[in-house]
Amino acid sequence: MQTSAEWQTELGRQIRALRIRQNLDQRQLSQRAGIALNAVKNLERGKGATLHSLIQALRVLNRADWLGSLAPAVSISPVQMLKTKAPRQRVSRRRKRAKKAQRK
Secondary structure, eight states: OOOHHHHHHHHHHHHHHHHHHTTOOHHHHHHHHTSOHHHHHHHHHTSOOOHHHHHHHHHHTTOTHHHHHHSOOOOOOHHHHHHSOOOOOSOOOOOHHHHHHHHO
């Protein structure tokens, strides 16, 4: 299994290859994506970038389809649906007992 750093490096290599294949320099990609030049450089070096920068760059490089593989649709089997309750709509509140226990 790859480490996070290895994934970032590999993704950076692929983004760089796509950019070069489309005959774009880093500055052109940054301008078209509406992100900073340093964001493109960091993406390509695998040195971290924001999710926003990644999405914008992938859109310009016509690879927004990659994003679908990062968050595939959740599927639940019909049997599992029968066993589970209705999906939660809200986050539950913290219980007051926990606060009282901390004071003691």
